Amino acid sequence: MSGYAPSEAARRSGFSLDTLRYYEKIGLLADVERTAGGQRVFTDDDLSWLLLFRCLRDTGMPIAQMRRYAQLARAGEHTAAERHELLHHHAARVEEQMRLLQRQYDHLREKIRFYERLPGAVRESQIEQPTVAAGQAAGQVAAGQVAAG
Amino acid sequence: MSGYAPSEAARRSGFSLDTLRYYEKIGLLADVERTAGGQRVFTDDDLSWLLLFRCLRDTGMPIAQMRRYAQLARAGEHTAAERHELLHHHAARVEEQMRLLQRQYDHLREKIRFYERLPGAVRESQIEQPTVAAGQAAGQVAAGQVAAG
DNA sequence: CTCCAACCTGGAGTGCGCTCCAGGTCAAGG
């Protein structure tokens, strides 16, 4: 099952057509095959690269680094150690990112609870988010809530 | 304990001085107090706003939305419902973001395992990351690993 | 009083990652 039209590759990877062309132009994706008429044909290989790029982008890797990775991979087997290292470091950054995101998410949820404890807040919140213990709309504003309401 | 110098506010919030000025300029932070000579003095209130902005930025909220939130808050108590809604929707987006990040992190870890199973990969990986079951450097390349090495 | 680091302003510039455009070409259905 090889040979995807540009639109199909875009659909499967989640990148736009322009982005696919851009990635090729800057040397992320090398040597994409063409039809006699010059239109791109993406292989399964290209697709697996795109899925990797999708992963790396979604986890915040800058394009310059993805490019380095791709160039190492093309340079041959002997760069495996460096590629491993690159991914390994990236994973560490992602872990840090996840921790930060979790922390700030908790902060956010606390802020939201402040609104849910506000008198008069018993409306759609009850409908849209019935998870958090419903039924206490006490008129007590959380202490320590200075401003930034 | 009120009245922080700009540099102190920057340190505590994690924003640069330029960013603090920028946030004031675009109307995120309103009416920051000044000394007679015109230098900014940040209050505890300002600080708690900044920490909220830090939270929202770290979780990917665009500045335009933070601005809307801040303007609602300044408009008075009667906007509490809308502010709640705004944060609530944002929280949902953050949850989605966390799920995606986790998924792609898993993908990344699988990729890394591919390198760790490569023969000859028994080096620093053993030292830097002793967590994942050490001791299997079998010479078997994972099946299905087409390219994007 | 002097010094100098920290601060001020308005406005221009930057880096990233696309995204859009004009003006053509290709290829499959009818």
Added chain:
DNA sequence: CCTTGACCTGGAGCGCACTCCAGGTTGGAG
């Protein structure tokens, strides 16, 4: 053959969130 929608190229433009700059002012230590 003709049409039409998907595709091609090079290059300009964009949106975001800052970041930097020049040229001047402030204010606390010595």
